[in-house]
Structures are given as C-alpha cells and as structure tokens.
Amino acid sequence: AQSVTQPDIHITVSEGASLELRCNYSYGATPYLFWYVQSPGQGLQLLLKYFSGDTLVQGIKGFEAEFKRSQSSFNLRKPSVHWSDAAEYFCAVGAWIFGNEKLTFGTGTRLTIIP
Amino acid sequence: EAGVAQSPRYKIIEKRQSVAFWCNPISGHATLYWYQQILGQGPKLLIQFQNNGVVDDSQLPKDRFSAERLKGVDSTLKIQPAKLEDSAVYLCASSLRGGVGQETQYFGPGTRLLVL
Numbered sequence: 448a449q450s451v452t453q454p455d456i457h458i459t460v461s462e463g464a465s466l467e468l469r470c471n472y473s474y475g476a477t478p479y480l481f482w483y484v485q486s487p488g489q490g491l492q493l494l495l496k497y498f499s500g501d502t503l504v505q506g507i508k509g510f511e512a513e514f515k516r517s518q519s520s521f522n523l524r525k526p527s528v529h530w531s532d533a534a535e536y537f538c539a540v541g542a543w544i545f546g547n548e549k550l551t552f553g554t555g556t557r558l559t560i561i562p
Numbered sequence: 563e564a565g566v567a568q569s570p571r572y573k574i575i576e577k578r579q580s581v582a583f584w585c586n587p588i589s590g591h592a593t594l595y596w597y598q599q600i601l602g603q604g605p606k607l608l609i610q611f612q613n614n615g616v617v618d619d620s621q622l623p624k625d626r627f628s629a630e631r632l633k634g635v636d637s638t639l640k641i642q643p644a645k646l647e648d649s650a651v652y653l654c655a656s657s658l659r660g661g662v663g664q665e666t667q668y669f670g671p672g673t674r675l676l677v678l
Contacts, residue, residue, distance in 0.1 A: 451604070479662055481662075483669075488671065489671055490565075490566065490653060490655075490668075490669030490670050490671045490672055491605070491653070491655075491669040492669070493666055493667075496666075498664075537604050537605075539604070541662030545618075545620060547610065547617060547618040547620075548660075548661045548662050549607050549610065549618065549662060550605075550607065550662055550667070551604075552604025552605050552606070553604050554602065554603055554604050555602075555603075555604055
C-alpha cells in the first residue's frame, strides 16, 4: 500500500534563510507527487506537482521540489523564506487504490518563521 | 473565478447529535471530494463523486456518515449520530474531471467540527 512520511512535525526557520522540507513515499510504481500548503483557516493550495520528466519541479511562491527515485523522496525547497510562508505543508502521493486514483497525504510539517 | 465554498465554517455539537455540512464546488467541476482532517494528520478521503454518482466511498463510515450530490453540483455531508472522534476539519475539494494524474484538486476552507 502507498504511504507518505514527513519526518519533521515542526520546523523553525529565520526569515531569509533557506528551507528544505522532507518527504518520503512508498509506492510500487512511479507515483504522482504533490506538495500542498495550508495557511491557518484556509484550505489546501497546490504548490507544485510531479508526474514525469524533469525531476526538478518548479512551483508557485518560489518553491521547488526534486524527485529522487533512488531515495523515494520528494523534498520541498525554497532558497529564501518570507514571513508569509509560515503555514502547514503537506506532501501527497497520487496512486491507484482499489480501482480509484486518489491522493494519500502525509501528516504535515508546520513551518514557523522567526524574524 | 470563485473557489470552493463551504458552510458552516465552525460547528460545535454534543455527541449523538446530528450535523450537516454543505459544499459548492467550482462551477463546471464534475468531481467533488470530501476529506476528513483530524488534528495532527493529513486529509483522508471520505467520498468522491463524479457528477452525481459515487466513485469511491470506501473510507466513509457508512453507519453514521452519509453524503449526497443530487444535481451534480453542490453536496451535503451528514453525520448522525456524531461521536467524539468525529472532531476534525471537513474539507471539500473539486476538480474538472477527476483522477489525480492531470487534474488539480481545489480545496475549500473547510468546516471545523468539535464534538463534546
């Protein structure tokens, strides 16, 4: 069965510093991979997605992620964080499960930005 | 373009009471999803509609949860009777056609339910 692991529950980063959020997945085939962001009181917003091709994916708000098949990872990066990036970040895998193609989410990483 | 609308935003009820949540997807989106997000966890798919038909309800606790999308547009999710463990945020999402390969799911703001 497919699964997604986000090993960091909470990360604190200084404004202007670089960021990397970790995501590992388990799935028998090449999955579709996603990163979503959830700000307080808001729904989830798609940051970026990987389907195939170039393993480095660019997203909105200056984020990028790299798919590494050998490590079963899809880590999210940003070179310089802004205070507005404080939110909860979810990695998800899209896969076929019992005849339906659907998303399985990780447990999320809460990002705090300090001045 | 208007996003996915949900109401109410917050609801507090006592256990064994019933509650209903409403969702209006983005206009023209054929696929509608209901997710349950328990505190500290990622969203979990409860039910997926394609137009007004159910595609997947494998994780819906059917003894207490029900959902409908009668005219293929807006949808209602009901819990009757509620249990303490139903306390969660209920997210509605929609996509143009369905499937996750080429489609983006757009999420509403969610309804936060507290069962006392």
